Amino acid sequence: MFDKEEMKKIKQLKKEWENNVVQKTLEHFSERKDKFVTGSGKEVERLYTPVNLEGSDYNKELNFPGQYPYTRGVQPTMYRGRFWTMRQYAGFGTAEESNKRYKYLLDQGQTGLSVAFDLPTQIGYDSDHTMSLGEVGKVGVAIDSLKDMEILFNGIPLDKVSTSMTINAPATVLLAMYVAVAEKQGISPDKLNGTIQNDVLKEYIARGTYIFPPAPSMRLITNIFEYCFKEMPLWNTISISGYHIREAGSTAIQEVAFTLADGITYVDAAIKIGLKVDDFAPRLSFFFNAHNDLLEEVAKFRAARRLWAKIMKERFGAKNKKSLMLRFHTQTAGCTLTAQQADNNIVRVTIQALAAVLGGTQSLHTNSRDEALALPAEDSVRIALRTQQVLAYESGVTETVDPLAGSYYIETLTNKIEEKALEYIERIDKLGGVTQAIEKGFIQQEIQNSAYQYQKDIEERKRIVVGVNKFKINEGSPKGLLKVNPEVGRKQIEELKKLKEERGSYKVKENLKSLEKAAKTDANLMPLILDCVKSYATLGEICDVLRSVFGEYKESVQL
Template identity: 65%
Template sequence: MDQRETLEKAYQAWKERVLEPFVHKSGGATDNRVETVSEIPVNPLYTPLDAPDAQYLDKLGFPGEYPFTRGIYPNMYRGRLWTMRQYAGFGTAEESNLRYRYLLEQGQTGLSVAFDLPTQMGYDSDAPEAQGEVGKVGVAIDTLKDMEILLDQIPLDRVSVSMTINAPAAILLLMVVAVAKRQGVDIRRLSGTIQNDILKEYAARGTYIFPPKPSMRLITDIFRWCSVHLPHWNTISISGYHIREAGSTAAQEVAFTLANGMEYVKAALEAGLAVDQFAPRLSFFFNAHMDFFEEIAKYRAARRLWAEIMRTRFGAQDPRSWQLRFHTQTAGSTLTAQQPDTNVVRVTLQALAAVLGGTQSLHTNAKDEALALPTEESARLALRTQQVIAYESGVTATVDPLGGSYYIEWLTDRIMQQALYYIDQIDQRGGAVAAIEAGYIQREIQDAAYRFQQKVETGEQVIVGVNRFRLEEPPPSQLMRVDEAIGRRQVEKLHQVKAARDPKRVTDALARLEQAASRPDAPLMEPLLEAVESYATLGEMVGVLKKHFGQYRPPVFI
């Protein structure tokens, strides 16, 4: 009898002799179904039978080497902690600049810029569509002047800048470039990330402007330009975060995110770029949800799967092209307006899962974000949560400390298998764009969200303070409110910039941008930079592109 057979017999004997009598005596059932939050059935115990050692080198290996399951760097946080990048931005550039400088003084190590909805949609603050939304959910950026104020006294050669911007990402990136040039910073030293992930906007979030084909043209042109001029900039942050916030499971988050990543790789290859020219600067953005072990396994599965995809499907030769580098944000959808102090516990567990899963940067949500934009105090507490994990918990002492856990390794395999199923379904439909256009990805997310909400409604899924352990609470106080006058002040500033700029320079720059946009293969980044530096407005530049690209109108699925 070999060792596996011996273990199988011993395990069965334990179940019959120890587990079943104990459960029966306590009034339970041995077949009681327990699941992760993503509906993966969980056994009461995991053993070496669930994670065979024989596959260690193929499935796990060592950190810093293919398949990167255990981390993309050999010594991970022993060498350098993750970047503590608190997502912030509200009102005008002046106010947001003060918040960024405060967070940097408190120990934040990178900026993460939140833009208001008009900026995300390509509207100037004086557009009718922007009325009532200016500065509400992020900072308003209309021209290069706003970006100059936003980044005032921020050393761009030492602080990385992440921007959650998609459809107009090229324009906002070039505003940062223009500011760096004015600061005298060598732009080749700039580091940071633009989200620039339009496919998930069509599927899960909605801040799109242009149809898919011209949007992909813009994205691949960003890849091209940055490979020459911004070698340390992450040209895209392929986002599963919003897919998960829309209600997907963990495996769907991995699958749909990586499928979008494959679509961007294919588009870049079709545009004539070599895979190892741009792939090392691809990055990802994942959610940290509430099921602690499932989230850790999710990150490990995503790393292994991306390494395999890039090496075998796309033939990348540079090991950096195989590495899945990712930012994590704790799950805003799990925050509750009820008993908001409880959110501190949720965020702590989610942040710890991200760290144990090997994230490269992290944003921790503030406890009051289910009610309003975070106050300075709650934003500081969210940052302190990361700092306690980093400096006091001991979890950074060794690489992948949960690696080898029978449960973690089994769950990593299971999430990878489920993700591969969805990727195969997307492949059969012709790729991510075709699957989005057919409504496949949207329907899968909606179905998962519906099943979860049903469990919340019935009480099967407990949400503390919401469907169990409720309290009678007074109305929340000391919340942050954005002054309604901010919109008027921003419009006044925009009009001042327009009055002070050289109108001929603006007109000429926009004409050159229009000429480039009208030619399918013309580079766009160079004329966009010229327009940015002429102080053309975001809305003016987007308007030129709309004229030739059109506007996306989502199909209706029944």
């Protein structure tokens, strides 16, 4: 971006500045630390100048928003056209209670729904399973059958909202339920807008809610790709998630690397079953974390966008522009929330949300201040949503596209993250791909090492967490936390019993039998699961059939 002469001069002047000006200052005032690092532990220089960007090519590496390699954003006008979707992840207790919370959030100006399911639902157990004891309705809403799903979206027109569902191993079942509910509202699948997480690789890596082994899991995922390509063109068929990888303790670079490596694996799998890359790739979406280091995070989003575009173009030969675009949802980092002086979390969330916006996110969830203590209470959720609204309407950062571009630091970090992430991807390729790297425990161990280092840094006070290892106070116990009604489990089991008495059990049996037969072949299971769901077969019954055919995954841990 600078010509040779100019660069030479800058270099020379920088050296002089370092030797004279800086040196003199250092003689009198030493710096706070010997080594400065980013939130991910990468060393940060005192000053960034054009020298750091020597040889870089604006048109090739940055270009314009909406143009390859999309470093500056996937749309030409970004937030000047429309703000990101404000989407708060919510759900707890029964479908009825969650339905109320959704309506409240929509009333408060939220623009999309994001459904949190409880753990039994995520692992394909009904509420009356022995493993479900104590878990029903705790971290999300309990869904046992289509009946619960009908209540969950009661009075919410599904053609008017976009819905994101955090469901992975049993994604086919919940997507089928959503389609069935829409049908009852008189809405055809092609009108439905939203995202299903459907990313099982990161469950093996970081989140732990897997059911089946990798091969059948990949099949279910590509079943969704194929079904949606035909029936649900507006639906995001997967949300390839780095969020949980980061929460498990990875660095920013690892987050980008492992997420995109997962993405590559899904694309490979879809191509293998005969889909054409440009048929499904436009509906792939991503999900990232926004951590505390504002500038590193902004660079991370930009680097991920550029790297993905290159991968899709160069590795997979995608032609459709939409296949090259990395569109992503962001959630602020839950692991940065502190139980101590919980109100400080509002400030952390603000910085993280700002990073997501400056990084060009398509949708955003802001965490609530009390989430290190319990599920968020209603007023905390409101503040979290207001944080997004203040950023959107008051901060001014939305008025121009990619405002931090051209910062020597930001561009250097963007380059560095891209370069290092690519190195990781190459290493994973050498190990035989993501599935193998997971099996060998490589990815998990890399993350664990980072997590342990992070904790040690805090304990050795190399890293300061306000209110935790510095600026501590004695505080009383927090008030007004949300308590999930302990009766949820009992109520859910009663309803389930009633359902099983009322539904036509012959049809359920027949449908489950057909599903079992199809599971043993290569058939796309979506239509069969849809039949099961419509006859009110329960989630647990459907997943049990699949378990009997596919087997169950055992975690792979290298300690």
